[in-house]
Amino acid sequence: MSAAIRTEVLVVGAGPAGIAAATAAAEGDCKVIVLDDNRKAGGQIWREGSVAVQEQEKDSKKRRALERLQRSGAELRTRRTVFAATAGFVDALQETVAGSVTERIEFEQLILATGARERWLPFPGWTLPGVFGAGGLQALVRSGFPVKGKRVVVAGTGPLLLAVAAHLASDGAFVSAIVEQAPLGKLMKFAVSLWRQPGKWIQGARYRASVGKTAYRTGCWVVEAIAADHGQELRAVRLTDGKRTWTEACDLLACGYHLVPNTEIAELLGCTFEGDAVRVDADQRTSIAHVFCVGEPTGIAGIDAALAEGEVAGLACAGKSRDSLSARVITERAFGNRLQRTFALRGELRSLAKADTIVCRCEDVRFADVRGHAGWSDIKLQTRCGMGPCQGRVCGPAIDFVLGCKPASVRQPLYPVPLQALCSSLTEMNEI
Numbered sequence: 001m002s003a004a005i006r007t008e009v010l011v012v013g014a015g016p017a018g019i020a021a022a023t024a025a026a027e028g029d030c031k032v033i034v035l036d037d038n039r040k041a042g043g044q045i046w047r048e049g050s051v052a053v054q055e056q057e058k059d060s061k062k063r064r065a066l067e068r069l070q071r072s073g074a075e076l077r078t079r080r081t082v083f084a085a086t087a088g089f090v091d092a093l094q095e096t097v098a099g100s101v102t103e104r105i106e107f108e109q110l111i112l113a114t115g116a117r118e119r120w121l122p123f124p125g126w127t128l129p130g131v132f133g134a135g136g137l138q139a140l141v142r143s144g145f146p147v148k149g150k151r152v153v154v155a156g157t158g159p160l161l162l163a164v165a166a167h168l169a170s171d172g173a174f175v176s177a178i179v180e181q182a183p184l185g186k187l188m189k190f191a192v193s194l195w196r197q198p199g200k201w202i203q204g205a206r207y208r209a210s211v212g213k214t215a216y217r218t219g220c221w222v223v224e225a226i227a228a229d230h231g232q233e234l235r236a237v238r239l240t241d242g243k244r245t246w247t248e249a250c251d252l253l254a255c256g257y258h259l260v261p262n263t264e265i266a267e268l269l270g271c272t273f274e275g276d277a278v279r280v281d282a283d284q285r286t287s288i289a290h291v292f293c294v295g296e297p298t299g300i301a302g303i304d305a306a307l308a309e310g311e312v313a314g315l316a317c318a319g320k321s322r323d324s325l326s327a328r329v330i331t332e333r334a335f336g337n338r339l340q341r342t343f344a345l346r347g348e349l350r351s352l353a354k355a356d357t358i359v360c361r362c363e364d365v366r367f368a369d370v371r372g373h374a375g376w377s378d379i380k381l382q383t384r385c386g387m388g389p390c391q392g393r394v395c396g397p398a399i400d401f402v403l404g405c406k407p408a409s410v411r412q413p414l415y416p417v418p419l420q421a422l423c424s425s426l427t428e429m430n431e432i
């Protein structure tokens with residue numbers, strides 16, 4: 001590993017929250033480094049797109065935020081995955097054309113802005129080619145995956161479904177149905193609650209209008225993805241509203257059950273949690289000295305919360321006032337709480353997996369294998385569930401929901417790291 005790099009403020013994650021945090025801290029005269037595992041800054045919602053997407057985004061919030069970040073003097077280091085963290089420094093893996101190398105960055109203050117990922121739930125056929133996560137398919141389409149003329153069912157839960165359906169339709173897909181598991185009553189209540197935030201209501205209405213002819217089925221969910229005869233290709237999905245079951249033909253299924261915060265680094269550092277979210281104070285400080293947390297890891301609440309919280313933490317690192325921002329953070333957090341209540345998963349989704357349904361795709365572990373164990377550690381030891389490349393990021397939240405077994409602990413390296421890179425990193429860690 002090369003010699004450690006030093007900075008006053010280190011931001012992990014260059015999504016909207018990390019960009020806002022880094023910009024505010026750097027504008028407040030701090031030396032700032034931002035790390036992100038993607039090729040470019042932007043996170044999930046501002047993910048780099050094809051030329052056509054970039055063209056549409058010319059005048060967007062994203063462009064303004066990125067330009068301000070660049071002007072602020074913060075140093076952006078992309079293609080770096082943070083795989084280890086302790087008080088005072090993190091280790092990141094950098095993929096280069098010549099291979100992978102590790103990099104240690106020492107910090108005085110750390111801002112965690114690691115975002116969220118989709119929640120997948122296992123059901124028969126969910127591993128068939130043609131079945132994607134909803135946000136995953138959107139990301140693929142942004143990088144050029146063709147969906148023109150394809151029949152797509154968008155299913156699961158959360159506001160992401162409408163955004164994804166609108167995006168796929170604008171790329172020429174025929175979105176035949178949007179299937180939302182939350183009941184109509186909850187959704188109506190949520191829509192009414194948006195009167196205080198008309199911007200969000202208008203955005204939702206725009207998405208809905210852009211898939212105007214598509215059926216939006218509430219209180220429904222996917223029970224099975226069906227392959228073509230003798231084949232492995234998706235041909236249809238079986239849907240239910242709990243009373244009747246029917247089949248919808250499709251070429252692709254985009255299915256995601258809201259989001260799960262990426263909190264592994266915060267867990268490694270020993271931050272206190274409230275449920276699944278990192279607990280923070282009004283300055284976004286965690287329970288660990290000099291460690292802040294912003295955006296989705298503090299609770300799923302969307303881009304506006306991410307931007308406001310990022311700015312608060314950046315200002316706090318620079319010793320500046322955040323007064324006018326506090327109200328914005330409180331409003332957006334309240335929105336996040338309403339999201340959680342509205343899109344809470346229904347109990348019926350716990351019984352979708354059959355005995356032979358794969359629950360851990362990395363290690364090919366079936367549902368029958370994980371039932372009847374004493375807890376997550378037992379499941380892991382007996383079946384290797386959660387021990388593959390994703391390190392339980394996919395199967396962990398699914399098993400937590402279905403069986404009530406929460407992954408017990410987080411260990412470094414958080415991501416697979418080539419042995420040579422890992423050994424050099426651990427040796428240096430022990431020497432300090």
Ligand SMILES: Cc1cc2nc3c(=O)[nH]c(=O)nc-3n(C[C@H](O)[C@H](O)[C@H](O)COP(=O)(O)OP(=O)(O)OC[C@H]3O[C@@H](n4cnc5c(N)ncnc54)[C@H](O)[C@@H]3O)c2cc1C
Pocket residue numbers: 012013014015016017018035036037038042043044045046080081082083113114115116117118135136138139160163164259262294295296297301302303306
């Ligand atoms: C798949 C997906 C698609 C979405 N699509 C939409 C949409 O279309 N419309 C919408 O309104 N909202 C969408 N959202 C929600 C939206 O992304 C968030 O509300 C918003 O981006 C939150 O910003 P953030 O900065 O907290 O997190 P993110 O935007 O997720 O940014 C976090 C960044 O941290 C990086 N990171 C995480 N861990 C590490 C690590 N260990 N090392 C280095 N880098 C790391 C991630 O790669 C990412 O770039 C989507 C979310 C997901 C998960």
